[in-house]
Amino acid sequence: MTDYRRLRVALLGAGAVGSQVASLLRQHADELADRAGARLELVGIAVRDVDAKRDVDLPKELFTTDADSLIVGSDIVIELMGGIEPARAYLLQAINSGADVVTANKALLATHGPEIFDAADQVGAEVYYEAAAAGAIPIIRPLRDSLAGDRVQRIMGIVNGTTNYILDRMDTEGAEFADVLADAQRLGYAEADPTADVEGYDAAQKAAILASLAFHTTVPLDAVHREGITAIDKPMMDAARHAGYVIKLLAVCERLTEEGGTESISVRVYPALIDRAHPLASVHGANNAVFVQAEAAGNLMFYGAGAGGVQTASAVLGDVVSAARRHIAGGVGVGESTLANLQIVPVGRVTTRYQITLEVDDQPGVLATVAGILSEGRVSIATVEQTVVESADGESGVARLVIGTHKALEQDLSDTVERLAASGVVERVVSVLRVEGN
Amino acid sequence: MTDYRRLRVALLGAGAVGSQVASLLRQHADELADRAGARLELVGIAVRDVDAKRDVDLPKELFTTDADSLIVGSDIVIELMGGIEPARAYLLQAINSGADVVTANKALLATHGPEIFDAADQVGAEVYYEAAAAGAIPIIRPLRDSLAGDRVQRIMGIVNGTTNYILDRMDTEGAEFADVLADAQRLGYAEADPTADVEGYDAAQKAAILASLAFHTTVPLDAVHREGITAIDKPMMDAARHAGYVIKLLAVCERLTEEGGTESISVRVYPALIDRAHPLASVHGANNAVFVQAEAAGNLMFYGAGAGGVQTASAVLGDVVSAARRHIAGGVGVGESTLANLQIVPVGRVTTRYQITLEVDDQPGVLATVAGILSEGRVSIATVEQTVVESADGESGVARLVIGTHKALEQDLSDTVERLAASGVVERVVSVLRVEGN
Numbered sequence: 053m054t055d056y057r058r059l060r061v062a063l064l065g066a067g068a069v070g071s072q073v074a075s076l077l078r079q080h081a082d083e084l085a086d087r088a089g090a091r092l093e094l095v096g097i098a099v100r101d102v103d104a105k106r107d108v109d110l111p112k113e114l115f116t117t118d119a120d121s122l123i124v125g126s127d128i129v130i131e132l133m134g135g136i137e138p139a140r141a142y143l144l145q146a147i148n149s150g151a152d153v154v155t156a157n158k159a160l161l162a163t164h165g166p167e168i169f170d171a172a173d174q175v176g177a178e179v180y181y182e183a184a185a186a187g188a189i190p191i192i193r194p195l196r197d198s199l200a201g202d203r204v205q206r207i208m209g210i211v212n213g214t215t216n217y218i219l220d221r222m223d224t225e226g227a228e229f230a231d232v233l234a235d236a237q238r239l240g241y242a243e244a245d246p247t248a249d250v251e252g253y254d255a256a257q258k259a260a261i262l263a264s265l266a267f268h269t270t271v272p273l274d275a276v277h278r279e280g281i282t283a284i285d286k287p288m289m290d291a292a293r294h295a296g297y298v299i300k301l302l303a304v305c306e307r308l309t310e311e312g313g314t315e316s317i318s319v320r321v322y323p324a325l326i327d328r329a330h331p332l333a334s335v336h337g338a339n340n341a342v343f344v345q346a347e348a349a350g351n352l353m354f355y356g357a358g359a360g361g362v363q364t365a366s367a368v369l370g371d372v373v374s375a376a377r378r379h380i381a382g383g384v385g386v387g388e389s390t391l392a393n394l395q396i397v398p399v400g401r402v403t404t405r406y407q408i409t410l411e412v413d414d415q416p417g418v419l420a421t422v423a424g425i426l427s428e429g430r431v432s433i434a435t436v437e438q439t440v441v442e443s444a445d446g447e448s449g450v451a452r453l454v455i456g457t458h459k460a461l462e463q464d465l466s467d468t469v470e471r472l473a474a475s476g477v478v479e480r481v482v483s484v485l486r487v488e489g490n
Numbered sequence: 491m492t493d494y495r496r497l498r499v500a501l502l503g504a505g506a507v508g509s510q511v512a513s514l515l516r517q518h519a520d521e522l523a524d525r526a527g528a529r530l531e532l533v534g535i536a537v538r539d540v541d542a543k544r545d546v547d548l549p550k551e552l553f554t555t556d557a558d559s560l561i562v563g564s565d566i567v568i569e570l571m572g573g574i575e576p577a578r579a580y581l582l583q584a585i586n587s588g589a590d591v592v593t594a595n596k597a598l599l600a601t602h603g604p605e606i607f608d609a610a611d612q613v614g615a616e617v618y619y620e621a622a623a624a625g626a627i628p629i630i631r632p633l634r635d636s637l638a639g640d641r642v643q644r645i646m647g648i649v650n651g652t653t654n655y656i657l658d659r660m661d662t663e664g665a666e667f668a669d670v671l672a673d674a675q676r677l678g679y680a681e682a683d684p685t686a687d688v689e690g691y692d693a694a695q696k697a698a699i700l701a702s703l704a705f706h707t708t709v710p711l712d713a714v715h716r717e718g719i720t721a722i723d724k725p726m727m728d729a730a731r732h733a734g735y736v737i738k739l740l741a742v743c744e745r746l747t748e749e750g751g752t753e754s755i756s757v758r759v760y761p762a763l764i765d766r767a768h769p770l771a772s773v774h775g776a777n778n779a780v781f782v783q784a785e786a787a788g789n790l791m792f793y794g795a796g797a798g799g800v801q802t803a804s805a806v807l808g809d810v811v812s813a814a815r816r817h818i819a820g821g822v823g824v825g826e827s828t829l830a831n832l833q834i835v836p837v838g839r840v841t842t843r844y845q846i847t848l849e850v851d852d853q854p855g856v857l858a859t860v861a862g863i864l865s866e867g868r869v870s871i872a873t874v875e876q877t878v879v880e881s882a883d884g885e886s887g888v889a890r891l892v893i894g895t896h897k898a899l900e901q902d903l904s905d906t907v908e909r910l911a912a913s914g915v916v917e918r919v920v921s922v923l924r925v926e927g928n
Contacts, residue, residue, distance in 0.1 A: 072786070076639065076786060080639075080641070083641070083830075084639060086706070086829040086830070087638050087639075087706065087829075088638070182636055188786075188787040188788060188790065189790060190628075190631070190632035190635075190636030190637070190790070192636075193628070193631040193632065193635055193636055194628035194631065194632065197628075197631055197808060197811070197812050198620055198628030198630075198631055198805065198808040199628070199804065199808055200525050200526070200807070200808045200811035200812065201514065201518075201522060201525075201804060201806070201807020201808045201809075201810055201811045202804040202807060202808065203518070203521070268524070268525065331772070331793065334769070334772060346804060347804075348510070348514060348626075348800045348801060348803055348804035348807070349626040349794065349795065349801050349804035349805070350626060350794065350795045350798070350800075350801050351793075351794060351795070352626065352627060352628070352792075352793065352794035352795075353791070353792075353793040353794065354790075354791075354792055354793075355769065355790065355791040355792075355793065356787065356788065356789060356790035356791065357787065357788045357789070357790075360788070362786045362788075363786060363787050363788050365786055366637065366639060366640040366784060366785075366786035366787035367636065367787070368639070369638070369639020369640060369786070370635060370636040370637055370638045370639045370640065371639075372639055373635070373638035373639045374635050374638065391524040391525075392521075392524070
C-alpha cells in the first residue's frame with residue numbers, strides 16, 4: 053500500500069447523508085486514498101447528541117458535541133448539518149482556519165452563498181457543494197467547468213424529488229394531491245411538514261444555486277419567483293394529459309435578451325405543462341433531472357437520484373476527493389464567478405406560453421368576447437377547445453374553454469386573466485398554467 | 491475591461507470542430523477571459539492547406555502549415571486534426587514544450603493514451619479530452635471528479651450518433667439498414683465509408699476511454715470486444731419491438747466480481763436489446779447518452795449531442811477554459827489514475843441475458859430437444875414463444891422459436907448455440923442478441 057500523506061477530515065452532522073459519508077469514507081479508505089493521492093482520515097463527527105441512534109454503525113469514539121475543537125486543525129470540513137445556524141458559523145470558522153469545505157446545504161448557499169464564497173476567496177480556500185444542487189446528479193462541475201466555454205441559455209430542472217413523486221403518481225394513477233401526499237409522508241418521500249417541498253422553497257434554493265453558476269451572477273433567493281404545487285388537482289392533471297402534456301414542478305433559469313440587446317436573467321419555480329415527448333416528461337418517481345440548453349452544446353440532460361442518504365453521499369465524497377487532490381496538488385481553486393452580474397428581472401417581464409381554462413356562459417358570442425379581451429391584452433391565441441360542461445340535470449348552461457396561447461408577456465397575461473375574470477361572460481377561471489419546453 | 495494576463499492558444503486543425511472553436515474563441519473573447527481569468531489569444535491555426543474553404547470566416551493570417559513553430563511558445567495547444575500521426579507527435583511536442591493540451595482525438599487516446607498521459611505526468615502538464623468521449627456531453631469530469639468517491643459498477647452508453655440514427659429510423663419507420671444508411675450518408679449523418687461507425691470502431695474507442703476513467707485501469711483498444719450493426723435487419727427490429735425491446739448499439743463497461751471476490755472488468759460494444767421503459771430506449775436520432783450505475787449514487791444518465799461541429803466545440807472550449815484556469819492558479823492537475831489496474835476479461839467470461847431466435851422443424855418433441863440442449867449448456871430459459879412460419883403454400887413445416895434466457899455465461903451461450911445449429915431439429919439460427927439493462 054502506498055504511503056500517502058494523511059488529511060484530517062471533520063464531519064459535521066450524522067443524519068441520513070452524514071452517516072453514509074462516514075461509513076463510505078471508512079469502508080473505501082484504501083481506494084479513496086489511491087484516487088485522492090492522500091489518506092482521508094475521518095477525525096471526528098460533530099453531533100448534538102452522541103448517543104442518538106444512527107443509520108449505520110460507527111465507532112462511538114468518533115462522535116463529539118464539540119464542533120469547534122474538531123474544526124481546528126482539519127484539512128477538510130464536511131458540513132451536513134443543514135439549516136442556517138450554526139452551519140454558517142462553522143463553515144466560516146473552517147474556511148478561516150485554512151480548511152477546504154464541502155457542504156450539501158442548499159438553504160445556506162442560497163441565502164449566504166456570497167458571504168461564504170468571499171470568505172473562501174480571501175484565504176484561497178475552496179467551497180465544494182455538488183450535493184446542494186441536485187443530490188447525486190453531477191451538475192456543478194458540468195456547469196462550472198465543462199460548459200465554461202459555452203453560453204447557457206436556459207436550464208429547466210426537476211430538482212425536487214418529493215413533488216415529482218407526487219405529481220407523477222397524480223398523473224399515472226389519477227390520484228388526488230392530498231391522498232398522494234399522505235402516502236408520500238407514510239413512505240418517507242415527504243416530511244411531516246411538507247411545506248419546503250410542496251411550496252417550492254427547496255426547488256427555489258436549488259434554482260438560485262444553478263442560476264448563479266450558469267449565468268455567473270449572484271442570484272439572491274428572494275429574486276427567485278416561486279409557486280408550489282398545492283393548487284394542482286385531478287381535473288388539471290386530466291386536462292393536461294388530454295392535451296398531450298404532463299405537469300411538472302420546474303425550476304427555470306433563463307437568459308433573456310431585451311430590446312436593445314441588454315441581457316438579463318429570470319429565475320422561477322412553478323408547476324408547468326410540458327410536452328410528453330420532452331425528455332423531462334419521462335422523469336418518474338422521486339428522480340430529478342436538469343435539462344440545459346447551451347448556445348453551442350445544444351440540449352443536454354443530467355438525470356439521477358435527487359435525494360437519498362447514500363446517493364447524496366456519493367456527491368459529497370466526490371467533493372471530498374476533489375478537495376484532497378487540491379490540497380496535494382496546490383494551486384487555488386476555480387472560485388465563484390459573478391463577473392457577468394446580469395440583472396434579474398421579475399416574473400412579469402418573462403414570456404412563456406400559457407394554457408388558460410375558463411368556465412363561460414354557453415351562449416353565442418361568448419368566444420368572440422373572450423377572444424377580444426385576449427387580443428386587447430396582447431395575448432395571442434394558438435388553440436381553443438370548447439366543451440359543454442354537463443351538470444346533474446343534463447344542461448348546465450356552462451361551457452369550458454381551454455385556450456392555448458402563443459408566447460405572451462407574463463404581466464400582459466395576468467392583467468388579461470384579471471379582465472377575463474371581471475368580464476360578464478366568464479363564470480370561473482379554472483386554471484392558468486405556463487407551458488414550458490420549446 | 492479587466493487587464494488579464496494573455497495565454498497563447500494554438501489550434502491544430504480547422505475542420506468542422508476546429509473552425510467552430512476558432513470562431514467561438516474570437517466571438518466570445520471577453521466573456522471567456524472573465525471566466526478563465528486570462529485572455530485566450532488564438533495565435534494561429536495549423537492546417538495542411540491554408541487556402542482550403544472553411545465552415546466559418548476566419549482571418550487569413552491565422553492559418554499556417556508550420557505546426558511546429560506554432561506549438562513552440564504556446565500555453566495551450568488544441569489538437570483537432572484527428573488520426574494518429576502527426577497528431578500524436580504534435581501532442582507530445584506540445585506537452586514537452588510546457589503546454590497544456592486539449593484534444594478530441596478518441597482514436598489517438600484509445601491507442602496511445604498511456605504514452606500521452608505519461609508524458610504529461612512527467613512534465614506536470616495536463617491533458618483535457620472532454621470532447622473525445624461523448625461529443626458535447628459532459629462525462630469526463632463527472633466520472634473523474636464527481637464520482638471519484640463512488641464505485642462505478644457499470645456504464646451503458648449510446649456513444650455513436652450515426653448508428654443510433656440508423657437504428658432509430660429502422661425502429662420507428664420499419665426501414666431496412668441499407669436504405670437508412672444511404673439516407674444517412676446523403677444527409678451527412680454517415681461518412682462515405684461508414685465502417686468506423688457501423689462496425690463499432692468509433693464506439694469501441696470511446697468505450698476504452700470511458701472504462702479507463704471509470705475503473706482506474708488502462709484499457710487497450712484491443713481488449714474491447716466489438717461487434718457492429720450491419721447484421722441487424724428489419725425482422726430483428728420487428729421481433730424486438732414485438733417483445734417490448736429496442737435494439738441499440740451499446741458500449742458496456744462493467745465491473746465483475748468473480749468467484750473468490752476478485753474484481754475484473756469487461757468492456758464491449760455490440761447491438762443489444764434494451765427494454766423500451768429504460769431511459770436509454772428513448773434516446774432518438776443522432777443523440778448520445780451515457781447511463782452510469784454507481785454503488786452509492788445509483789443510476790445516472792447524461793444525455794446530449796454526441797457529435798456536430800459546434801456542439802463538440804462547446805466541450806473543447808470548456809477544456810480550454812479549464813486549462814487556462816490551471817495556468818493561472820498553478821498546481822498540478824488530476825492526472826490519469828490507473829492504480830486499480832483491474833484485469834480485463836474476454837467477452838466469453840461475461841454474463842448477460844440473451845434472446846435466441848431459431849427456425850425449427852414444426853414437429854412434436856422439438857421444443858423438448860431444444861430445451862434439453864440449452865439446459866445441458868447451462869443456459870436457463872426465461873420465456874419461449876413459438877409461432878408457425880407461413881410459407882407461400884400455407885404449410886411450411888417450420889416453426890419459429892424466440893427464446894429469452896436468464897443470465898448465462900457468454901461462452902456457455904455461444905457453445906450452446908453451436909450445438910443447437912448442429913442438432914437435427916434446428917433449421918436455422920436466425921439471431922442471437924444480448925439483452926442489456928437490468
